[in-house]
Amino acid sequence: MIWYIAKRIASMFATLFVVVLLTFLLMHSIPGGPFTAERRLPESVERALVKKYKLDAPLHVQFFDYVKGLLVFDLGPSFKYEGRSVNEFITEGFPLSSRLGLMSIVFTLFLALPLGSISAIKSGKWQDILIMFLATMGITIPSFVIATGLMYVFSFRLGWFPVFGVSSVKGYILPMIALSGYSLAFITRLMRSSLLEVMGQDYIRTARAKGLSETGIVLKHALRNALIPVVTILGPTLASLLTGSFVIEKIFALPGMGIHFVTSIANRDYTAIMGITIFYATILVAMVFIVDIFYVMIDPRIKLQ
Amino acid sequence: MAGLLEVKNLTTSFFTQNGEVKAVRDISFSLDQGEVLGIVGESGSGKSVTFLSILGLLADSGRVKGGQALFNGKDLIGAGKSELRKIRGNDISMIFQDPMSSLNPLKLIGAQVAESLEIHTNLGRAEIRRKAIMMLERVRIPEAAKRYNSYPHEFSGGMRQRVMIAMSLICNPSLVIADEPTTALDVTIQDQILKLLRELRRDMQSAIVFISHDLSVIAGMCQRVIVMYGGMIMEEASIEELFETPAHPYTMGLLRSIPVIDQDKDSMLEPIPGSPPDMLAPPAGCPFVVRCVHARSICRESVPPYNTVSETHRSRCWLWSSDAPVSGNIFKERGVARA
Amino acid sequence: MEITAVPWDKIDIEKETMETIAGEQRSFAQDVWYRFKKRPSAVAGFCVVILLVLFAVFGPLLSRHTYFEQNLAFVNIPPFLKVWKIEGAGTPGSAYITQNLKLVEVSKDGRLVAPIPFVREDISKKRILFDYSGTVVAIDYSDRAQGLRLVGTDGSAFLTKKVWNGTYLLGTDSLGRDMLTRLMFGARISLTVAFIAAFINLIIGILYGGISGYLGGNVDNAMMRVVDVISTIPLTLYVILIMVILDSGFLSIIVALSSVYWVSMARVVRGQIMALKEQEFVLAARTIGTSPMGIVMRHLIPNSLGPIIVTATMLIPTAIFVESFMSFIGLGVSAPMASWGTMCNDALETMKSTPHQLFAPAFAICLTMFSFNFIGDGLRDALDPKLRK
Numbered sequence A: 001m002i003w004y005i006a007k008r009i010a011s012m013f014a015t016l017f018v019v020v021l022l023t024f025l026l027m028h029s030i031p032g033g034p035f036t037a038e039r040r041l042p043e044s045v046e047r048a049l050v051k052k053y054k055l056d057a058p059l060h061v062q063f064f065d066y067v068k069g070l071l072v073f074d075l076g077p078s079f080k081y082e083g084r085s086v087n088e089f090i091t092e093g094f095p096l097s098s099r100l101g102l103m104s105i106v107f108t109l110f111l112a113l114p115l116g117s118i119s120a121i122k123s124g125k126w127q128d129i130l131i132m133f134l135a136t137m138g139i140t141i142p143s144f145v146i147a148t149g150l151m152y153v154f155s156f157r158l159g160w161f162p163v164f165g166v167s168s169v170k171g172y173i174l175p176m177i178a179l180s181g182y183s184l185a186f187i188t189r190l191m192r193s194s195l196l197e198v199m200g201q202d203y204i205r206t207a208r209a210k211g212l213s214e215t216g217i218v219l220k221h222a223l224r225n226a227l228i229p230v231v232t233i234l235g236p237t238l239a240s241l242l243t244g245s246f247v248i249e250k251i252f253a254l255p256g257m258g259i260h261f262v263t264s265i266a267n268r269d270y271t272a273i274m275g276i277t278i279f280y281a282t283i284l285v286a287m288v289f290i291v292d293i294f295y296v297m298i299d300p301r302i303k304l305q
Numbered sequence B: 001m002a003g004l005l006e007v008k009n010l011t012t013s014f015f016t017q018n019g020e021v022k023a024v025r026d027i028s029f030s031l032d033q034g035e036v037l038g039i040v041g042e043s044g045s046g047k048s049v050t051f052l053s054i055l056g057l058l059a060d061s062g063r064v065k066g067g068q069a070l071f072n073g074k075d076l077i078g079a080g081k082s083e084l085r086k087i088r089g090n091d092i093s094m095i096f097q098d099p100m101s102s103l104n105p106l107k108l109i110g111a112q113v114a115e116s117l118e119i120h121t122n123l124g125r126a127e128i129r130r131k132a133i134m135m136l137e138r139v140r141i142p143e144a145a146k147r148y149n150s151y152p153h154e155f156s157g158g159m160r161q162r163v164m165i166a167m168s169l170i171c172n173p174s175l176v177i178a179d180e181p182t183t184a185l186d187v188t189i190q191d192q193i194l195k196l197l198r199e200l201r202r203d204m205q206s207a208i209v210f211i212s213h214d215l216s217v218i219a220g221m222c223q224r225v226i227v228m229y230g231g232m233i234m235e236e237a238s239i240e241e242l243f244e245t246p247a248h249p250y251t252m253g254l255l256r257s258i259p260v261i262d263q264d265k266d267s268m269l270e271p272i273p274g275s276p277p278d279m280l281a282p283p284a285g286c287p288f289v290v291r292c293v294h295a296r297s298i299c300r301e302s303v304p305p306y307n308t309v310s311e312t313h314r315s316r317c318w319l320w321s322s323d324a325p326v327s328g329n330i331f332k333e334r335g336v337a338r339a
Numbered sequence C: 001m002e003i004t005a006v007p008w009d010k011i012d013i014e015k016e017t018m019e020t021i022a023g024e025q026r027s028f029a030q031d032v033w034y035r036f037k038k039r040p041s042a043v044a045g046f047c048v049v050i051l052l053v054l055f056a057v058f059g060p061l062l063s064r065h066t067y068f069e070q071n072l073a074f075v076n077i078p079p080f081l082k083v084w085k086i087e088g089a090g091t092p093g094s095a096y097i098t099q100n101l102k103l104v105e106v107s108k109d110g111r112l113v114a115p116i117p118f119v120r121e122d123i124s125k126k127r128i129l130f131d132y133s134g135t136v137v138a139i140d141y142s143d144r145a146q147g148l149r150l151v152g153t154d155g156s157a158f159l160t161k162k163v164w165n166g167t168y169l170l171g172t173d174s175l176g177r178d179m180l181t182r183l184m185f186g187a188r189i190s191l192t193v194a195f196i197a198a199f200i201n202l203i204i205g206i207l208y209g210g211i212s213g214y215l216g217g218n219v220d221n222a223m224m225r226v227v228d229v230i231s232t233i234p235l236t237l238y239v240i241l242i243m244v245i246l247d248s249g250f251l252s253i254i255v256a257l258s259s260v261y262w263v264s265m266a267r268v269v270r271g272q273i274m275a276l277k278e279q280e281f282v283l284a285a286r287t288i289g290t291s292p293m294g295i296v297m298r299h300l301i302p303n304s305l306g307p308i309i310v311t312a313t314m315l316i317p318t319a320i321f322v323e324s325f326m327s328f329i330g331l332g333v334s335a336p337m338a339s340w341g342t343m344c345n346d347a348l349e350t351m352k353s354t355p356h357q358l359f360a361p362a363f364a365i366c367l368t369m370f371s372f373n374f375i376g377d378g379l380r381d382a383l384d385p386k387l388r389k
């Protein structure tokens, strides 16, 4: 187990290193980008940049400098705004985004697991057909369409929720639903197919042959086994909830990380784009790691490997 | 001896996308207390489905279309779900073919063995655990108390099948259905499991239905044999009768395909040519007709009735019919020759 | 029981067996098509996609408008017009009040004829006066509860009626461009991007996965490590980065999509190749001396087509989605070109007043996504060898 964790941590850092390298090189290749000579920037920003990135130094020195900064969680100054650092963008935006993301994952799991199970148990009945119809909608309708639709109906037409902002808890509800839409549908479908698959396994027949009731079989033998595939995709799901939030934050005008990212893109604030990308990547890799460890804990078959 | 299980005209079909799969057609037999009955037949002949029907364990697409299965005089086919649950695992238990997939990979071995006791008795936790460990010892799991806390993937195939056997015997059922308990195992492991089953049989009172497609395995276990083909019973006989005077062309084919060790090497195994019938559209007459070298016109038209060969021996072959001509009839000519 | 004339005749079983074996055999393609046809949703999706393609290819040719032509007199006109029937004038007619408080004459069949000349604004009465062929009519904005009204000189409001916009069937956008034409043009962009990206991804995925799976061993390990690393990060992030570097535009989005989404395809292809590699026909081909590339192209790839086709089909909705997503955050095709995503993005600000500008492209995206997903599901079931008897 310790070996496994050590190995996973090592590979996590390797992945992150590759990501940082890739992003760094990509940013370097931009004509007029942050690390090329022909820039037209305010004097003070220019000075900050040159100082920060040792722009007169060779490429590899710059890179290691940047990495050194990363190791102490320093993402450098903004490329566009004088006196602002990328760290500031993150500390401003991330609390809201992570709150929204966490609410969404909780919302997703609370709905998706029971819905998927009902759908599987009532396979072929109207409950299943209804749930699967909704899930198909959730998978196919892009989040920004869901978001705008929700906003139009519930904020403009019915006036139940505020249009913009999160001054009250109410403000989180529509963004949360819109953000969860895809994952909710996806996990519902996954839970259904996983439980159906498990229910068709030989060991379920063994449990039936022991005289266990159907409810007992689902609760004691099927659910835990069916959850394993769901756990494996929790990492990527968190990922999609975090990255999906660009659009949701934009539509609902929430001052989160997504907004900062989108504005940075629009402003061509390269250091911010780079810093936020790396920050996202780190979070995601860490999430996947945590989920993997959790996965090892619930599936005894993996320990021996 | 009182009849323990009496199956009458059992008929089961699966309703699939491609149509109705007539898996079991009009099966009747009976079983006494403590008796060991062998069921033999090729893959797909309906052996498993017969007993899954009786226990109400068919897949969702399967339905018993008719017939009865009287267990201690009570019809299991018409029984309610909860009644049937009380019998399953307690009075009738089943050992399945594939020990690799028949144990829940995420549950402890011990918990899985003990589960039947939890369902069917009111014993305390400690007592249940004690009994489960005892049962594991009886099926020769080394260090049973320690292995109680293992997961199935830590066990070999043979060990898992021992666990399955322990699981099926823990409630002292009056009938154990062993559905090809050794088919998925290596030959040496197979022998060990068979040996274990024979030993257990000696000090148990349970009746056993032993399903296999291997006549030689059946021969070592059973007193009486039912031969199935195409969802029907083809022949039923005591083990001696079956080997000495087989009364059905399919059985004769099966016998020819058993390797006999002490014969000279020339006598090659002869698999029966052809393949089993498509159960979506089984032949109207004898299911064996397309592969039978003795087939007559009538065999294609209608299903042969059970014909009595002796008190303990019946065969579903037209050649035993009283109308059947003697000349060119292997069974009647054999009788003539012997007389 | 009725028995034929000679019930005890022997049958020639050889012949019988031959007859039963020589049953009707459907080819693989027929089989797939047969099962695909059985799913109404898949067939419906298929039909919708065909219609969409026709809509995208021929629609703009048949339209009276172009996607870039602006008509600032007719901005933000909805598809359904609330027209006021002007009576008592020399020539009775109808008029529509635009959002920026202009008056437009509307013909009987809902066509926009021309703006009605403005006379003056009467601030005290809260009225804006217009000259409709000699008669003075006024937009009355005095009463908030009732909203805008068109009134005659006597101050009484005209009757209203809803008509379908005959000039711009789906209304106009904020620059007075025809929504329907833009939608058709957007379909061109979105579908072209999706098809090209899916195709390139398919090729890269087949090559990468095919080579990795075929060679196996260390090469395979290394190649799959790369895929693993790439897919650790959500692919949208890469697409964003690449778009930032290439600058938004039609080609950039294709390049960005094509350079990232092949990883899933590569995985599928590799899995298929690995599974098939050990099968007899490959060994047979090897012993005859067919070259490795020949084996991959002639034997392995045709045999693993099923899951590859499904993955490729599913790449199309993914591409459409990512394209609209990119356009939506301002990284899509550049103006005046329109994709469905940019149209949604443009419409977002004015969603409250002109929802039609948002709903039309959003509906188009959803419809397309649905169709491709249904086709994909249908194909998956139809191609699943497990169901094949």
Ligand SMILES: Nc1ncnc2c1ncn2[C@@H]1O[C@H](COP(=O)(O)OP(=O)(O)OP(=O)(O)O)[C@@H](O)[C@H]1O
Pocket (backbone or CB within 6 Å): B014, B016, B021, B022, B023, B041, B042, B043, B044, B045, B046, B047, B048, B049, B050, B059, B061, B062, B180, B213, B279
């Ligand atoms: N769930 C099912 N759906 C459809 N058909 C089924 C199903 N289960 C069994 N069958 C069909 O019923 C017939 C009898 O199957 P059964 O499992 O009883 O065979 P068997 O004699 O036990 O063979 P084996 O030696 O392989 O276990 C077969 O033709 C099989 O195709």
Ligand code: SF4
Pocket (backbone or CB within 6 Å): B248, B249, B250, B286, B287, B288, B289, B290, B292, B293, B294, B295, B296, B299, B304, B316, B317, B318, B319
């Ligand atoms: S009934 Fe006819 S076909 Fe069937 S086994 Fe007997 S001889 Fe052969």
Ligand SMILES: [Mg+2]
Pocket (backbone or CB within 6 Å): B047, B048, B049, B097, B179, B180
């Ligand atoms: Mg079986």
